[in-house]
Amino acid sequence: MTTLNFIMFFIYIASAYFTYYHSQKYKSNPYIWTAVGLLVPYAGAIICYLVHRKKKVVDKRPNLFPLGFRRRKPLNMVIALIVYLLFFSTAYAIFSGGSTYSLPQKQDDIKASSTIKSEADSKNTDKTDIEKTQTGKTSLDTVKPESVNRNKTNGNIKISYINVGQADSILIQQNSKNMLIDAGNNGDAQTIVNYLRQQNVSKLDYFIMTHPHEDHIGSADTIIKTFDTAKVYMPEVTTNTKTFSDVISTIKSKGLKITKPVSGSSFKLGDANCMILSPNRSKYDDLNNYSIVIKIVYGSNKFIFEGDAEKISEDEILARGFDISADVIKIGHHGSDSSSSREYISKVKPKYAVISVGKDNDYGHPSASVMERLRAMGIKVYRTDENGTIVCMSDGKNITFNCSPGSYAAASKGGVSGSGGQTSKAKPVPQSSTGQDDRIVYYTPGGHSYHYDRNCSTLKRSKTVKSGKLKDVIKLGKSDPCNICVK
Ligand SMILES: [Zn+2]
Ligand SMILES: [Zn+2]
Known part of the structure; x- marks a missing residue:
C-alpha cells in the first residue's frame, strides 16, 4: 500500500464511522448510514469513470479515487472530505424528518449520562424556585414568546x-413546535381552541390521544x-362510542394516518426528546x-405524562426498566387510587405533581390515599380544580410555575366505586346514565360498553352476552354507552 492508499482507506473508514455515530445518536438504522458513508465516495469514482469514457480518454480504467481526491492535492482532499461529511449529515437530517442538521447535544440523551450533575442541577432548581416565589416573581414574567422561538x-x-x-x-411547546396530549370532554372544544389560539398555535406537530375515553x-x-x-398517536384499541367514531371519521376525512405508539421509541419536539413508555401489551381489560x-x-x-394509566401499566413500565425519573409528573387517572402506586411514584421521584381534575366531581378524584402519598413524599401538588390552567416553564435547568402549589385535600365525594376492591375500575359515568342506574343493560365479558338492546347489532357476533343493572355494569368497567342502541 502506498501512503496515498493508506490515507484513502482512513478517509473511507472515518466517513463511515461519522455516519454510524450520528445514526446511533438519533436512534435510526446505523447500517444504512454506514453503507451510505462507504458507497458515496465510490459512486463518485464510478461517475468519474463514466464521464471519462464519454470523453473517450485513452485510459478507461476506473479511477477509484472519488471526486476531490483524484488530483492528489492535500487541500482538495480536505475540502472534499468536508463536502462529503456535510452531504451525509444533511442527507441524514432530511431523511430523519428534521429540516436542518444540528450538532448532537447532551439533552438529546433520554438517559442522562451524568446523573450526578442533573441531581445537582435539580437541587439548584429547588432553591431558585423558592427564591422566585418569595419575591413574587417568576421567570415567566420576563420570557417573551419571540425570544423562545428565535x-x-x-x-x-x-x-x-x-x-x-x-x-x-395538555399543550407542550418547544421551539415553535406544538404537541397536544388529549382533548378534554366534548364540551371543552371552545376552551381548548381559545387557549391554543392565545398561544399562537396554528399547527399541531403531534396530537396524542392517550386512550379513547370521552x-x-x-x-x-x-x-x-x-x-x-x-x-396523530392513538393506542391500538377501539370502542363503540359516538365520541370515538366522530374522532375516527374526522381523522379519515382529513386524510390523516394514526400512528400506533411503540413502547421504548422516541421522537423530537423541537430540542426536547419524547419517549413512549407505554402501552407495553396489546390487550388490557380496562381502556385506561x-x-x-x-x-x-x-x-x-x-x-x-401518565394519561389514565393504572397500576397494571405502571408495573409493566417498571418491569421494562425504563429511566422514569422526572421532575414533574402528570398524575395518572385524575388522582384516582387505581394509579400512582407507591413503587411507581418513588421511582419517578418527582418534585412536582400535576393533577387534572374537576371541582366536586362524582368520581372521588383525587383520592385521599394518593394525596397522602404525595404529601408524605414532600411532592408539591398543582391541581386544575384549585389552580385553573397550570403553566409550567423550563429553560432546561430551572422549572417555574405560573401559580403557587395547591392543597393536599382529597375529594369530598366517595366516588362511583367507593373504596372496595373495584376501585381500579372507577371511571367517569356517561351523562346518559343519570336516572337509569337500575335499568338492565347488556354487555360482553371482553367489551368496554353497555347496551340497552339485547339484540343490538354490535352484540350479534359475541358468543357470551351478560346482563346486569347499569350501576353494577359500570363498576365492571363497561362504562361506554353503545352508540347504536343507547340514546
Ligand atoms: Zn380513562
Ligand atoms: Zn380520564
Missing part, C-alpha cells in the same frame, strides 16, 4: 395543563378540524391501561 438551544419548554375540569388536555378525546374532532395536525405514557426530556429537566 433562540433554539437556549429556549424554553412550556407546558400548559389546560383547565378542562374532570378531563385532560374525557380524553372528547373535543379531538374539533381540534383536528380547527388546527393543521401533522401526526391502553394509555400512552410519555416522558419528555428537555436539558436536565424531565416531565412524565
